[in-house]
Amino acid sequence: MRFRAYIPTLLIMLLLLGATAVASWLLFSDATDKARRQFEEQANAFENLMIDVMRSYQQVLRAGVAAVNAMPAITREQWRFFIRDLAIDDFYPGTQGIGYVKRLRYEEIESFVEEQRRAGRPDYRFNPEGKRDEYTAIVYLEPENWRNTRAVGYDMFSEPRRRAAMERARDTGNAALSRRVSLMQETGEDVQAGALVYMPVYADGLVPDTVEARRRALTGYVYGVFRMQDFIPRVIDRNLPGTLQRLHVQIYDGAKPTEADLMFDDRMLTHSGTSLPPLGRVPLFTDSRPITVAGTDWTIVLGSRPVLEEMVDRSKAWMALLGGTLISLLIAGIVGSLAYAAERNAAAEQELSAEVAERKRAQEQAQLANRELIHRVKNILAIVTAIASQTARYSPTVESFNKAFRERLSSLARVHDLLRPDPAHTPDLGSFVNEILAPYCHWQGALVTSGPPVEVTQNEAVLLSLLFNELATNATKYGAWSVPSGQVTLSWRDEINGAESTVYIVWQERNGPPVLAPSASGFGTNVMKFSIERGLRGRITTSFDPSGVRHEVELPRTSGATPAERHPSANGEDRQNHRN
Template sequence: MSDPVNQQRPIQGLRQLFSRRNGIAWAMLVFTLLVQLVVWHNLRSSENRAAEQQFEMLSEKVTEAIRKRLRDHEQILLGGAGLFDAVEQVTREQWHAYVERLLLPDRYPGIQGVGFTQAIPAASRDAHVARIRAQGFPDYDIYPPGQREFYTSIIFLEPFVGRNLAAFGYDMYSEPTRQRAMRRAAQLGETSITGKVTLMQETHGKVQAGVLLYVPVYQPGAPLLTPKQRMQALIGFVYSPYRVEDLMRGILRAADLPLALHIYASNGEQAEQLIYASRETVDPDNARYSQVQQLDLYGQTWTLRLDSLPEFDNRFHSNEALVMALGLGLSLLVFFLTSSLALRHNRAQAMAEEMTRHIRQSKHDLRLSEERLSLALKGSNDGLWDLDLEAGSMYASPRAWEMLGYRPNELTCDLKLWERLTVAEDLAQQKARLAQTMLSNVDHFTTELRLQHKHGHVVPVLLRGYIQRDPQGMAQRISGTLMDLTERKRVEQMKNDFVSTVSHELRTPLTSISGALGLIVGGALGSAPAPMQQMLEIAYRNSLRLGHLINDLLDMEKIAAGKMSFELREHSLGDLLEESLASNQALCEQHGIRCSLDHPVDVLVWVDGMRLQQVLGNFLSNAVKFTPQGGQIRLHSSLRGPRVRISVTDQGPGIPEAFRSRVFEKFAQADASDSRQKSGTGLGLAITKELIERMGGTVGFDCPPGQGTTFWCELPIQPSTSETDSRDDLPRILVVEDEPDTGRLLHMMLREGGYGVERVQSLHQAREKLAAGRYEAMTLDLHLPDGSGMQLIDELCEKPAMQNLPIVVISAAHQFDQAQFPERIVWLHKPITNAQLLTAVEKARSNVRQANGGST
């Protein structure tokens, strides 16, 4: 007997399947079926577009192949016409040698031959026949017979064997279709092609449609301005006959075209003008894709009809049934999975309760942690904050809220709170800085923020934090303190206001004083008594000293505050040195000192021209100060590897040994006593050092005993337009950067770090360089004119020889997905420093070595 319980189970399963509780599964089935229908429709539309594009491309390929082959044949005929132009009387042997040299069967399959038909007036017919018969052709005659005013006779046709023998002596001008093409060629002086004809060569086998191509040949030196003159000067025609099926087989033999092709020698699809039909044909009404094109060829119009064959259609539409079956199967699978989940409601509810209990426990633990942190820093005047990235929560101590004028937890505490409190114009920069910190391996960080107070004013704060990371280096929690910088910023503002007051209120009257004293000392107001003149000169010199002192103080203040701007660009060093010499020549002449320039090799440097002039002015004025009257100062330069040294040598007493370590310090002077002989602020060389270092250079001095002092600065040499270092002993780096100034800066930084550098500005150039040479590393900008840098990264990952190339991504993007980048890639955010770049390159190379087990 059967078990009643077992019989009831299938029935209960079916009832549950069609029950109301399973309605969501049925809804999902309907939804997925609709989605699959939309996907199938879009797929079919996409396949249709792809097929249409492929059909269009193949059609263009066929028409271009025909046009190119006929153009090549025209060149052959033009070459034959050139032979007649160059040789007064072309012999049969010369014509045979010319055609044999063309290798027609191998290079131009389908061409029947290359021949010459001579134009013969009626009066010269008999003499012409006699001459040809005398050449060894006793049976030669012009046919068809009959009296005509004008004859043409085929006298040369190579290869002169087989079918071509039947055309010897034929008067093509006697046949109307050929005559129209020949008359057009002769009167216009252009290449012409006939309509559909039957060639004289059709002596056996299948008769094919034929066409002929003509190039006229004229008497050398004859006038050819009008059609009548051309006809009078006509010698004959160089021509080629074509059996069209053989011609098309030669043109299309390399192309496996899944298309049916019909060619008509007319403006439309006229059946009587059909000159070619491919072996595989299809009813145009049944072809999925069809196209009719017209080809204008040497005075004739060909109509080409192209229809797709089933072979072509199957390339794009063969998978439609499979896609439908897969979509239906996927919909049924989703339906049964959804049913299974819906019918297990109790189990899902239990799981939800368990998850809720875990969430509550996590919140309890988080609250305890926040209390401990609050107690630990309760006595501190700084604010405390804590971001739990996993829980998505934020805590701020009462002091932190107080700084911004809020009560504790007055605002919603979440991970975006700091963005809402940050001053709007600073947000993008701070987010980029945070992203860079999160991607780096640092655990501690310090930064300044400007936060918005509840009452509207800005509160500057100092943020210190610690990042807790998991074993994979991903940040889990960030905690730190908040310090109010309002008072410090107020003091700095007072300092800046003071500097501004000095700049405007002190420099302006001082300029007037110096100018007035200069006019008086120069005698503009008449001569003054000698004692008064002496006092005025003292006042004038000291006003100038005071002006220099104020300028130096202001420059040092700008440098210290980071407000001194630099306009770096490419300069010719020779031009800068000549300009500096000219600017300081008057000062040298005033002190009776000669100044010379020695600059043997001109190079390019990447500097702020005005700041470099300031540096050279400091060097030269310092040299004038210590060189005795009648002495000489030398401004000279020399190459030091990839750098150029600019030097100023004086004839002074030199620098005391005890003072040499403090030469470039602020307010440092060798003689600091009240009775010192040489005046100065002690700031010029300190400013010079700061300016040169800001432009990527170094400064120093040489003081050999008894030979004066040479102050020098060294600057990197800017590469010429090649942007390439050719030394083979340097590790090579490829810089991929489309912005010229940034590219030159990276080039200079890496070259200073001891690398050989090559720079390109596009993906295409980068691919060529990587394929042609080997590089130790590559810097890459993500935004390039011909695509994204991510494309290049993906391509390198697919090539075994390139997938371990160290890469430093340098981009101005503020947001990015770290998961897109392989582990060997180091990311830098613009702007960058020299040290950051070199560190990133070494880190990328180290990552690759570690991934390869220590080998490179």
């Protein structure tokens, strides 16, 4: 069947399937956009929550600064009551503790430690020891549980990240959040990333106008402590319950998320009461949002969880895709059936026309074969006469004549055997040429051949044998081989281009009688043109140079064989033979 007949069917099917695909994609996109908007709403709510919560916690620190300013010599009990009254577990969940830090000079450290011990804290110790430019000490940290007790007496100014936040708070007069730190409250178990927020305390309770004045007036800090894996879930549970069921949340310290700066990851939640669905795959929706908290950059990375992604209702899209595909195939099948029927009718007409044409070609070939048979018989008689004459000329005795004449007749018989080749036999062009032309060569140098190995098919062998017999007959009758000094040079070359090649054959006669161009072409010329131009779809040109006739044959070939299979010679060298 011709493919062209089904092009309209194919176009209709592609058009319908394309329309189905577009409609399904639009439905998929609409469902996905709805879920994306849900995701963005959840992400916006979480971002706003973190900003608002951190601002509200800063207000707690401002209240602590006010308490210190109201009671410059605030005691341990007073600080405890103040923090208790704030009810941070109820209104500010997730806070590890709120503490008071005092600024010290080196010469004050020893008396300060003694004062704390006399106040009922015999284990109070300032650390780390050593000389530095500036000193601070954690005085109070409430609630006073076992974790917070580990941090009391620690000089946070001795650690670079804490010091950077404390200096920023001191110089600006505002709250300052530290980078990711390892808290003094941590032990070897359930280690979490920590963050600290500092609010400066100045003498006289006022914030000086200049940086230098603020540095001189600084007396201490009120600060908040956050263990992030405890802090974030409790904030979410109080303000946006269910968020961690819908969103995968990560918080990084800094503008670029790196593993070293990871502060919170809901996949690491281990405390009881937090049951999250497994992530298990790449989220359908993701977003990365930078925020600034108390002068420090955080990056919030959010991803959708299956609970949120299940809001994508793809049922309508799937129905449209399946229904549209079935309808498209049904319509295409109907159109294809009509095209098939039309094609069958056209094929029947084509087969009938082909049968008529084939019978006509068979009649033409039969007529040509009859004419060729008559012409070949005449040529054989002429060739036998010429062979006998040439053999007698160079035979000194009757016995030598008889022997040479019989051998040449046998060679001639082998040539005509090639017209009925074995179907499995593909002779080499060089061997084929030498075998055909051997009976015509009666003296040394009569034939010189050269060319690479080229295999010829049965059809090519039959048609080329007609060509070479005609050329040899003409050379024997009228050309170079009609005189003892004559010579024929037969050369060929094979130009290969991928799976196609072209064989060029040149027949050149020399040292024969003067060449005269014929006034009209005979049957032999027609046989040569038939064998090359019609039989092999090639081209033959003849030039009648006075020094010797020249025939050039151009033979195009198409073969599935590789060049190595077409040229079996291992060394690839051209073959050159001299016949006598």
